[in-house]
Amino acid sequence: MMEWVISFLLLLGGSLVLVGSIGLVKMPDFFMRLHGPTKATTLGMACLLFAAMAYYGFYGEGVSVKEILISMFLLITAPISGYMLIKSAIHHRLDSIEPTSGKDKIEED
Numbered sequence: 001m002m003e004w005v006i007s008f009l010l011l012l013g014g015s016l017v018l019v020g021s022i023g024l025v026k027m028p029d030f031f032m033r034l035h036g037p038t039k040a041t042t043l044g045m046a047c048l049l050f051a052a053m054a055y056y057g058f059y060g061e062g063v064s065v066k067e068i069l070i071s072m073f074l075l076i077t078a079p080i081s082g083y084m085l086i087k088s089a090i091h092h093r094l095d096s097i098e099p100t101s102g103k104d105k106i107e108e109d
Contacts, residue, residue: 002058009051016044029096030089038082045074 023036049071057063 002054006051006054006058009047009054013044013047013051016040016047018044020044029100030094031086031096031100034082034085038078042074042078046071049074 017040020036020040020042023040024033027033027036049067053063053067053071056067
């Protein structure tokens with residue numbers, strides 16, 4: 001049964017990372033392009049790390065602190081770095097296409 005859970009987490013994580021990477025390449029402007037790595041890829045990497053924790057917890061020496069620390073670091077820093085990239089793009093007045101939503105709500109400096 002545990003093999004099924006680990007396999008599911010690995011497949012889900014791999015597919016989310018793939019979707020995030022495709023979104024990074026295919027989206028038309030920077031603001032839309034940033035959603036791939038900050039949303040789908042972060043969740044995909046979290047699934048892969050949870051699969052590693054489950055594998056080593058069930059078959060190895062026990063739950064490893066390394067996977068827990070990597071997961072916490074990833075889930076904390078990815079949204080913050082995405083936010084900082086968006087703020088920098090807004091500050092530099094990066095162009096966007098018309099369907100990008102939220103550009104009208106940006107306050108002027």
